[in-house]
Amino acid sequence: MPQNNPLIAQKKKPINKMRIAFILCCITVPILNWLIFYIYTNFSAFFMAFTNKDGVPSFDNFIRFFDEFRLETSDIRIALKNTFITFGIILVSFPFKILVSYFIYKKIPMYNFFRIVFFFPTIIFSVAVTMVFTRLVGVQGELAQWIGESLGLGYTPELLGDSRFANYVVWANLIWISFPGDLIIWGGTFARIPTEVLESGRIDGVNWWGEFTRITLPMVWPTVGLQMVLMFCGIFSASGNVFLLTKGMYGTMTLSCWMYLQMYNNVGNQDTSNVFNYLSAVGLVITVIAVTISLLIRRFTDKVFDEVEF
Amino acid sequence: MKQQVATQNRLRWHFDPFKNFRRKAPMEVIIHIAVAILFMAVALSYLYIFFWAVMAAVRTHTEIVMEPFALPVEWHWEHFAEVFEKLTLSNGADFWDMLFNSLYFSVCAVGLQQFTTVTFAYCCTKYKFPGSSLVYPIIIVMITLPLYGTSGAMYEVLKAFGMIDSYTHIFVSASGFSATYLYYAAYFKNLSWTYAEAAMIDGANDFQIYLKVMFPQALPIFSALYLTGWLGVWNSYDSALIYLPNLPTLPVGIYQFNTEMIYRARLDILFAACVIISIPAIILFVAFNKLITSNVSLGGIKG
Numbered sequence: 276m277p278q279n280n281p282l283i284a285q286k287k288k289p290i291n292k293m294r295i296a297f298i299l300c301c302i303t304v305p306i307l308n309w310l311i312f313y314i315y316t317n318f319s320a321f322f323m324a325f326t327n328k329d330g331v332p333s334f335d336n337f338i339r340f341f342d343e344f345r346l347e348t349s350d351i352r353i354a355l356k357n358t359f360i361t362f363g364i365i366l367v368s369f370p371f372k373i374l375v376s377y378f379i380y381k382k383i384p385m386y387n388f389f390r391i392v393f394f395f396p397t398i399i400f401s402v403a404v405t406m407v408f409t410r411l412v413g414v415q416g417e418l419a420q421w422i423g424e425s426l427g428l429g430y431t432p433e434l435l436g437d438s439r440f441a442n443y444v445v446w447a448n449l450i451w452i453s454f455p456g457d458l459i460i461w462g463g464t465f466a467r468i469p470t471e472v473l474e475s476g477r478i479d480g481v482n483w484w485g486e487f488t489r490i491t492l493p494m495v496w497p498t499v500g501l502q503m504v505l506m507f508c509g510i511f512s513a514s515g516n517v518f519l520l521t522k523g524m525y526g527t528m529t530l531s532c533w534m535y536l537q538m539y540n541n542v543g544n545q546d547t548s549n550v551f552n553y554l555s556a557v558g559l560v561i562t563v564i565a566v567t568i569s570l571l572i573r574r575f576t577d578k579v580f581d582e583v584e585f
Numbered sequence: 586m587k588q589q590v591a592t593q594n595r596l597r598w599h600f601d602p603f604k605n606f607r608r609k610a611p612m613e614v615i616i617h618i619a620v621a622i623l624f625m626a627v628a629l630s631y632l633y634i635f636f637w638a639v640m641a642a643v644r645t646h647t648e649i650v651m652e653p654f655a656l657p658v659e660w661h662w663e664h665f666a667e668v669f670e671k672l673t674l675s676n677g678a679d680f681w682d683m684l685f686n687s688l689y690f691s692v693c694a695v696g697l698q699q700f701t702t703v704t705f706a707y708c709c710t711k712y713k714f715p716g717s718s719l720v721y722p723i724i725i726v727m728i729t730l731p732l733y734g735t736s737g738a739m740y741e742v743l744k745a746f747g748m749i750d751s752y753t754h755i756f757v758s759a760s761g762f763s764a765t766y767l768y769y770a771a772y773f774k775n776l777s778w779t780y781a782e783a784a785m786i787d788g789a790n791d792f793q794i795y796l797k798v799m800f801p802q803a804l805p806i807f808s809a810l811y812l813t814g815w816l817g818v819w820n821s822y823d824s825a826l827i828y829l830p831n832l833p834t835l836p837v838g839i840y841q842f843n844t845e846m847i848y849r850a851r852l853d854i855l856f857a858a859c860v861i862i863s864i865p866a867i868i869l870f871v872a873f874n875k876l877i878t879s880n881v882s883l884g885g886i887k888g
């Protein structure tokens with residue numbers, strides 16, 4: 276019986292050493308990197324949350340967080356409030372951002388010009404853009420002078436240095452800078468709609484509105500759904516350009532800016548302070564809430580991931 | 586003569602901004618014009634940033650402080666040359682150091698990241714081995730379950746590996762577990778294996794098949810993702826400011842120069858540097874705009 280002959284069986288499935296070597300070459304680096312910089316780092320952050328700087332187990336970080344959170348004027352509370360408002364702005368502006376790419380895809384006049392210029396805030400350093408923007412809204416700018424006159428203040432307010440205005444300026448900056456949305460993702464998605472489908476719609480007498488609502492939008496719906504899910508999952512990352520504009524001062528703090536500032540201000544003295552442990556504890560609390568939101572969303576939107584074709 | 590007329594017609598056609606209105610309904614035309622006017626206002630505001638930075642670069646520091654929105658009285662083009670000499674930081678780093686760091690961390694780190702990811706995605710998509718099918722769901726979980734507050738732990742890990750303020754920091758980027766994987770995996774999933782089979786018959790091994798047959802086919806999407814990633818790293822300051830403070834990249838250098846300006850006020854140099862540094866990114870983007878915008882999509886098309 277040839278099937279029972281071990282020699283023949285071996286011949287049928289020879290061990291391809293070259294193939295094994297190839298697979299190992301392809302997967303070793305990414306897996307090692309993932310194990311060290313994702314798995315180990317996140318476990319490490321988890322344990323850091325439950326210890327103090329000397330590595331002694333303690334719940335002090337969580338106690339400090341909840342104590343600070345109870346204070347109405349605490350940075351973390353302000354940060355949470357601003358993060359939700361910023362997320363609301365991002366959510367409301369989401370459909371408009373899709374429309375920006377849609378109109379460019381529909382080749383409105385000068386669409387090629389817009390397709391390039393709308394990338395400028397991404398191409399030019401955010402540091403440089405912010406420096407110019409800061410001067411535009413500064414006391415010598417028209418806007419600050421107009422606000423001072425309109426409100427009858429009798430002086431020109433420093434918009435980014437005044438808690439009455441700073442948040443509005445940060446949000447205005449966010450809306451202005453992110454106006455074009457993700458042109459790469461949406462541009463690529465619209466470009467993949469088969470032109471024959473649109474052409475046949477036109478032949479069947481579908482007007483522009485019908486084409487948008489009944490052909491284009493349903494076709495890109497998986498991308499809309501996926502982007503929405505990802506947006507909700509990253510709810511606590513919502514932030515404007517707070518670090519560069521105000522460093523979180525004048526009531527503009529957001530959670531991601533707060534976390535970044537913990538690192539920025541304390542790198543170098545982390546051995547003597549408890550800051551990394553405290554940061555890990557705050558991060559863990561936020562992660563638990565974020566994961567809950569994410570799981571709830573995934574529960575209702577699993578279909579989105581089934582339909583997705585990258 | 587015929588050729589001249591054809592050229593004129595071609596030029597007229599090229600400069601006609603309403604060429605796409607021919608088959609459109611009047612309402613659609615009105616909406617498109619209204620949207621174009623709105624877009625133009627936003628586009629001009631973006632261009633104004635660059636214009637303002639150029640104007641600031643050719644004025645003196647005092648002029649910028651006293652009248653930030655005035656036009657130059659005298660055009661000091663020499664400020665652009667001075668950037669190379671005077672954009673220095675208190676830690677001794679000069680423009681050339683920053684340029685080298687920026688190029689090194691953007692070109693090498695992104696190159697390493699993209700090549701690791703594309704190779705990983707190819708391997709997991711085209712070869713069956715234990716765990717190959719787990720990568721995709723793991724990445725979906727990773728991107729939908731964001732973890733917060735881990736930067737302190739990351740700093741400690743990097744410190745333990747000697748990757749703080751070190752050129753070895755690029756190895757952090759050699760990760761295949763990212764959203765980029767999804768693009769490459771989708772690409773290879775749709776790429777026929779017959780090319781590889783043909784190469785196998787010709788005696789090619791798996792390394793040769795990948796490097797000479799399969800990877801070259803993925804070059805358009807690889808280039809698009811590489812350029813997008815490069816732009817991101819070239820312009821980013823946040824992680825470099827924390828993990829590489831003594832190896833400043835250009836954005837970090839400009840940020841630090843701005844902070845240090847209490848001691849030596851040279852806004853003109855600062856903005857001249859911003860202009861110089863933005864130019865390569867703008868040129869690259871304009872040149873490869875179509876490549877970037879037509880090769881990347883997320884979520885796909887239903888139908």
